Amino acid sequence: xxxxxxxxxxxxxxxxxxxxxxxxxxxxxxxxxxxxxxxxxxxxxxxxxxxxxxxxxxxxxxxxxxxxxxxxxxxxxxxxxxxxxxxxxxxxxxxxxxxxxxxxxxxxxxxxxxxxxxxxxxxxxxxxxxxxxxxxxxxxxxxxxxxxxxxxxxxxxxxxxxxxxxxxxxxxxxxxxxxxxxxxxxxxxxxxxxxxxxxxxxxxxxxxxxxxxxxxxxxxxxxxxxxxxxxxxxxxxxxxxxxxxxxxxxxxxxxxxxxxxxxxxxxxxxxxx
Amino acid sequence: xxxxxxxxxxxxxxxxxxxxxxxxxxxxxxxxxxxxxxxxxxxxxxxxxxxxxxxxxxxxxxxxxxxxxxxxxxxxxxxxxxxxxxxxxxxxxxxxxxxxxxxxxxxxxxxxxxxxxxxxxxxxxxxxxxxxxxxxxxxxxxxxxxxxxxxxxxxxxxxxxxxxxxxxxxxxxxxxxxxxxxxxxxxxxxxxxxxxxxxxxxxxxxxxxxxxxxxxxxxxxxxxxxxxxxxxxxxxxxxxxxxxxxxxx
Numbered sequence: 001x002x003x004x005x006x007x008x009x010x011x012x013x014x015x016x017x018x019x020x021x022x023x024x025x026x027x028x029x030x031x032x033x034x035x036x037x038x039x040x041x042x043x044x045x046x047x048x049x050x051x052x053x054x055x056x057x058x059x060x061x062x063x064x065x066x067x068x069x070x071x072x073x074x075x076x077x078x079x080x081x082x083x084x085x086x087x088x089x090x091x092x093x094x095x096x097x098x099x100x101x102x103x104x105x106x107x108x109x110x111x112x113x114x115x116x117x118x119x120x121x122x123x124x125x126x127x128x129x130x131x132x133x134x135x136x137x138x139x140x141x142x143x144x145x146x147x148x149x150x151x152x153x154x155x156x157x158x159x160x161x162x163x164x165x166x167x168x169x170x171x172x173x174x175x176x177x178x179x180x181x182x183x184x185x186x187x188x189x190x191x192x193x194x195x196x197x198x199x200x201x202x203x204x205x206x207x208x209x210x211x212x213x214x215x216x217x218x219x220x221x222x223x224x225x226x227x228x229x230x231x232x233x234x235x236x237x238x239x240x241x242x243x244x245x246x247x248x249x250x251x252x253x254x255x256x257x258x259x260x261x262x263x264x265x266x267x268x269x270x271x272x273x
Numbered sequence: 274x275x276x277x278x279x280x281x282x283x284x285x286x287x288x289x290x291x292x293x294x295x296x297x298x299x300x301x302x303x304x305x306x307x308x309x310x311x312x313x314x315x316x317x318x319x320x321x322x323x324x325x326x327x328x329x330x331x332x333x334x335x336x337x338x339x340x341x342x343x344x345x346x347x348x349x350x351x352x353x354x355x356x357x358x359x360x361x362x363x364x365x366x367x368x369x370x371x372x373x374x375x376x377x378x379x380x381x382x383x384x385x386x387x388x389x390x391x392x393x394x395x396x397x398x399x400x401x402x403x404x405x406x407x408x409x410x411x412x413x414x415x416x417x418x419x420x421x422x423x424x425x426x427x428x429x430x431x432x433x434x435x436x437x438x439x440x441x442x443x444x445x446x447x448x449x450x451x452x453x454x455x456x457x458x459x460x461x462x463x464x465x466x467x468x469x470x471x472x473x474x475x476x477x478x479x480x481x482x483x484x485x486x487x488x489x490x491x492x493x494x495x496x497x498x499x500x501x502x503x504x505x506x507x508x509x510x511x512x513x514x515x516x517x518x519x520x521x522x
Contacts, residue, residue, distance in 0.1 A: 033368060151381030158370060158378060161358045162427070165328045165437075167351035168382050209369055213411040218369040 012132045013124040013191075013234055013244075019139035020188045021200065021226035026146055027181055028205030029215075029222055033157050037206075039178070040198035042091035043185045046072040046098030048194050050186070051119045052105035061119060062131055062186060066138075069182035072098065077175045122193030122245030124234060135187050142180045149173060154215060191230065192245045200226060203252035210259035225255040279305050280339075281435050281467055282327055287336035289322055296322050300336070300492050306434070309461045309468045311478045311498075314488035320471045321359055323488065324437050327469075328356060341434065352383040355428030357421070359439040359471075364420070366413035372399065373408040376427045383431050391430075398430040399423070402456060418442075418449030422456075429460075435467040436460075442474075454481050475510075 031037055047065040054064030072094050080090040106116055118126055127135075146153065156163035156170045164170050181201070188197040208222030233248030240247075282304035289297040297319040304310055312320045325331040327338055329345025338345055341353050348354075370378075373395050380391040399405045402422040407415060412423055421441055428436055438457075442450045458481050460466045472478065478485060478498065485501040487494040487510075494506040501507055 033365065151378065154370075154374075155378040155382045158364070158368060158375065159358070161330065162356055162379075162424075163382065164330055165351070165354065165356040165358075166379055166382055166431075167348070209367060212369040213414075214371040214409075215369055215374055 009125050012127050016127050016132050016135040017191050017230035018227050021230040022223050023139045023142045023184045024200040025204045025222040025226035028201035030157050032205040037202045040201035042095035043069050043182050044194045044197050045095035047186050048102035049098040052102040056105045056109040065186045069186050070179055073178035073182035119189050120194050124191045124244045127190050138183050196245050196249050199249045203256050207256040207259045210263040281306050283339040287333045290334050298491050309483045311482040312471045312486045318489045320488055352431035353434045355433035355436040357424045357428050357438045370412050371409050372412050372423045375412050375423050376430050379427045380430050398426040402426045437469045439471045
């Protein structure tokens, strides 16, 4: 606690981490229930191309990654519809292309350096004030967009055909969900790294689903797991001098394992969550 | 053909082909307010396709449809339509939605929840189908028949004028089926709800509906149930040995 009060970089890391954790937990629930859990992984690879592009051009890598990931998210949706591809195939194509472009650009920019490694593996303690502001604004925008469309997103996630019949614009909301995921993935890169950020989308949501019997209960449980894992991971990182991204993901998994065991011992009964 | 203002649905010259294979050809059909219409026909006869075209989920290759007085794609307010799709109960058992959340989805998505999230309307809809005591239960923990009732409650919560049901009791036991169709008949008779029911079970047709549309790519018959029982179409079905379950009428 003393360290948290004493060091600005710790405060910035915790603030940005908590915001991203909440956004990831909420979006992750929709993605996991839609069986789109791997989208986060794919978009993270695509964002790698954006980071490399930013380093190549000498602009803020986070901003470049944001532009590339959002454009790719919209592109994936269009290609999926026009080429009649399954979602995971479209993601597979774009993520491979993103990784290849990233390697090429990083090589051309001669930027296989500490900064690139910070994006690949995450460095929550190296978050700049401008990145915290960007995270604050965009995470708030992501959560506001989900809040505004919550009922429709839930309806189409549960029963797409009935939602369409009820007038829910499922195509537009598919694209919105992809764009929000792309934004969240980019914001989470500095915390968990390109290679691990998808875990923040998937594992807290999967953990929440183990114990909740209502969707609101799952949202609360998922947020609790993500926030506690980020705060705990940061604390462990400082106390034990270990990488925060790895600690965060391992804590997420520990919560998932604990909740799974609890679920196993639970009989079907009316929900309270 | 002029549109009768009493018609909630007007289907005119509708054809539909899937990858060049005709599924529906030249369908003309009007559904009047207060009807309890059964759409029957063999597998692959286009029953589900026709309902999806009426709802605007599929676009016809030819012809046009009016639903509640407008082309289905132009309906700004769709709260007058209730729909329970085929295999509605084939839900992800891990989906963490309670019965009341499932019902509230339709109300919230239609922007009709009002203050308090429309809980009163949700409870009333669940009560109407005998599921009020299960409001907090995870829907994945309910039996097939109970789930079906929850989906009916979801379709009813916006107070629709017309309810479409696509084989709603597939896989549901006989006792639950009987209670389910009694409930539909009550909603039709007492609440004036127009019901369009896709079914394979001619026993249900005999016992509950007021009119019948018999489909086999073309509309072979559309009229009252009483006339249907005297029609050549019905006689041919019996002679062919089509799936026919007899109920006292």
